[in-house]
Amino acid sequence: xxxHAVSHYLPEQIVGNEHFTQLNGLSSDxxxxxxxxxxxxxxxxxxxxxxxxxxxxxxxxxxxxxxxxDLIVGATYTPYDTIVSLAHExxxxxxxxxxxxxxxxxxxxxxxxxxELVEGYFxxxxxxxxxxxxxxxxxxxxxxxxxxxxxxxxxxxxxxLITKERQSDADFAIKSLLTGGAAHTPxxxxxxxxKPADGGVTMPHGRDVFINACQYMPKASLQAIERCGLTLADxxxxxxxxxxxxxxxxxxxxLGLPEEKLISNIQRYGNTGCAGCAIALSEQWDTFQxxxxxxxxxxxxxxxxxAMLVEV
Amino acid sequence: xxxHAVSHYLPEQIVGNEHFTQLNGLSSDxxxxxxxxxxxxxxxxxxxxxxxxxxxxxxxxxxxxxxxxDLIVGATYTPYDTIVSLAHExxxxxxxxxxxxxxxxxxxxxxxxxxELVEGYFxxxxxxxxxxxxxxxxxxxxxxxxxxxxxxxxxxxxxxLITKERQSDADFAIKSLLTGGAAHTPxxxxxxxxKPADGGVTMPHGRDVFINACQYMPKASLQAIERCGLTLADxxxxxxxxxxxxxxxxxxxxLGLPEEKLISNIQRYGNTGCAGCAIALSEQWDTFQxxxxxxxxxxxxxxxxxAMLVEV
Numbered sequence: 195x196x197x198h199a200v201s202h203y204l205p206e207q208i209v210g211n212e213h214f215t216q217l218n219g220l221s222s223d224x225x226x227x228x229x230x231x232x233x234x235x236x237x238x239x240x241x242x243x244x245x246x247x248x249x250x251x252x253x254x255x256x257x258x259x260x261x262x263x264d265l266i267v268g269a270t271y272t273p274y275d276t277i278v279s280l281a282h283e284x285x286x287x288x289x290x291x292x293x294x295x296x297x298x299x300x301x302x303x304x305x306x307x308x309x310e311l312v313e314g315y316f317x318x319x320x321x322x323x324x325x326x327x328x329x330x331x332x333x334x335x336x337x338x339x340x341x342x343x344x345x346x347x348x349x350x351x352x353x354x355l356i357t358k359e360r361q362s363d364a365d366f367a368i369k370s371l372l373t374g375g376a377a378h379t380p381x382x383x384x385x386x387x388x389k390p391a392d393g394g395v396t397m398p399h400g401r402d403v404f405i406n407a408c409q410y411m412p413k414a415s416l417q418a419i420e421r422c423g424l425t426l427a428d429x430x431x432x433x434x435x436x437x438x439x440x441x442x443x444x445x446x447x448x449l450g451l452p453e454e455k456l457i458s459n460i461q462r463y464g465n466t467g468c469a470g471c472a473i474a475l476s477e478q479w480d481t482f483q484x485x486x487x488x489x490x491x492x493x494x495x496x497x498x499x500x501a502m503l504v505e506v
Numbered sequence: 507x508x509x510h511a512v513s514h515y516l517p518e519q520i521v522g523n524e525h526f527t528q529l530n531g532l533s534s535d536x537x538x539x540x541x542x543x544x545x546x547x548x549x550x551x552x553x554x555x556x557x558x559x560x561x562x563x564x565x566x567x568x569x570x571x572x573x574x575x576d577l578i579v580g581a582t583y584t585p586y587d588t589i590v591s592l593a594h595e596x597x598x599x600x601x602x603x604x605x606x607x608x609x610x611x612x613x614x615x616x617x618x619x620x621x622e623l624v625e626g627y628f629x630x631x632x633x634x635x636x637x638x639x640x641x642x643x644x645x646x647x648x649x650x651x652x653x654x655x656x657x658x659x660x661x662x663x664x665x666x667l668i669t670k671e672r673q674s675d676a677d678f679a680i681k682s683l684l685t686g687g688a689a690h691t692p693x694x695x696x697x698x699x700x701k702p703a704d705g706g707v708t709m710p711h712g713r714d715v716f717i718n719a720c721q722y723m724p725k726a727s728l729q730a731i732e733r734c735g736l737t738l739a740d741x742x743x744x745x746x747x748x749x750x751x752x753x754x755x756x757x758x759x760x761l762g763l764p765e766e767k768l769i770s771n772i773q774r775y776g777n778t779g780c781a782g783c784a785i786a787l788s789e790q791w792d793t794f795q796x797x798x799x800x801x802x803x804x805x806x807x808x809x810x811x812x813a814m815l816v817e818v
Contacts, residue, residue, distance in 0.1 A: 277700040277707075278613075285689035286690060291690045294619075295689060297612050298610050300591060301588075301591075314625070315626055317626060318629045374604045374605060375597045496590050
């Protein structure tokens with residue numbers, strides 16, 4: 195299984211930390227110290243997960259032919275429409291009939307959940323060229339006045355073309371992939387929530403989310419590495435879920451890896467949910483060298499986690 | 507792949523057609539003539555897709571041991587929480603760590619989308635005993651004053667234990683399963699929508715939904731039957747998505763099958779979204795005879811469709 199191409203989209207409007215200073219007195223230094231976030235993007239009126247889907251699909255079309263895709267998997271926890279999902283919006287735009295089209299909602303981990311579903315369709319021989327779209331419109335459902343989490347969230351999207359067979363030397367090979375739910379932990383169902391009709395995005399137990407993210411991402415990363423018969427020394431970069439720079443640094447410390455090996459965009463985009471890692475992968479795509487290995491690891495509310503090792 | 511057990515839950519409150527007569531003048535006869543619906547269930551305050559999930563999981567536990575499940579797939583387009591999904595709620599309740607847990611949102615077709623994801627996990631040898639939960643809380647997002655679709659919706663849930671290997675003689679074998687998106691059709695993205703932050707459930711093009719449902723469900727059913735090397739004569743029952751009794755009868759007419767072979771519960775429960783077919787399967791479970799074959803076929807907004815042939 196290979197990642198053949200990736201694209202991303204970020205709304206134009208930049209919201210700096212001073213916005214939250216004005217709203218509720220949080221200083222920019224405090225936000226940066228606690229989260230690493232300097233600014234984030236906010237979708238314009240009329241933008242949503244379905245319009246951002248069209249942006250990333252069009253950008254992907256500039257790189258690759260999407261006319262022969264045979265599976266679409268969308269992912270978001272901040273949906274514009276749960277019936278006409280982002281995946282169906284993409285199918286409508288592409289005009290490809292009678293292929294499996296599904297949408298998943300598995301919090302910030304769902305980039306890897308979506309790719310694992312693709313892996314299943316490939317194993318069934320029900321598909322061989324999959325379009326995966328990840329999009330979040332956090333600002334549709336957040337409370338910006340919330341001093342606990344209002345300043346964390348950003349909007350953005352990405353799209354990936356994933357193929358069963360290698361298409362070119364430049365493809366990134368997916369060498370191992372695992373996902374898991376961690377909802378058995380005591381505060382998993384109350385740590386961070388997104389209730390569309392009852393308060394939107396809230397994070398009553400941010401500390402518990404933090405602690406579990408710091409435990410699960412290193413653990414899952416090591417599992418993904420070991421399944422390839424490799425060790426940490428064989429890994430060039432760690433790309434963790436972009437939730438908080440302190441979490442990312444904690445993951446690197448736990449793994450005993452230097453910060454040069456950390457890929458991070460939370461400083462500029464905030465927490466863009468399940469889109470964050472894919473946006474970073476898209477931004478960095480051309481900078482990777484042949485033979486390099488990247489571990490993408492995610493953790494999300496619910497809780498859920500995953501890790502994927504890719505080789506350039 | 508086998509369905510080993512199934513359970514269902516319906517909220518206690520019954521809403522008869524007279525409620526809509528009082529609200530907006532629609533007569534019960536008119537509603538019954540147009541939709542077949544006599545009454546539907548409405549979740550109580552405090553009930554939602556996550557609480558209904560716990561109801562069906564507990565009911566399933568009365569029939570089978572769920573302590574060894576290794577995959578949970580939830581499905582809903584009317585979520586209580588898109589981060590703490592119904593699948594994560596189930597994992598939290600069951601207390602089973604480190605298994606894949608995902609949630610899908612693919613409109614009324616997602617019972618079959620969910621089972622196809624299970625099929626993929628089984629093919630990958632990443633799971634062998636899957637809990638599938640389908641739940642809809644339409645009344646959380648509907649506008650009961652809407653004379654086009656307000657009277658259609660009901661709430662309900664179901665859970666299925668699906669296993670890779672046969673567990674008992676009473677298992678229902680899944681002989682073929684297909685799903686597809688039909689979002690390429692002109693009105694697919696505007697026919698029926700569920701925008702949590704922008705109007706909830708609406709159906710501006712009900713006639714287009716009707717027409718496509720009547721085309722896709724027979725077509726998908728025939729494909730599922732042909733893939734087993736069977737013909738319509740080998741099929742004992744058709745269980746279509748419970749959207750409208752006129753659609754169900756139209757499907758039977760198109761297939762040339764008598765109404766005795768139609769399984770229908772829409773009269774009592776309205777359109778319970780992706781839960782409808784599973785609720786009907788659960789209700790009828792003990793009435794099926796060894797060797798009988800049932801085609802479950804679905805159609806949902808977006809659009810999306812599917813068919814599955816099961817053999818008792």
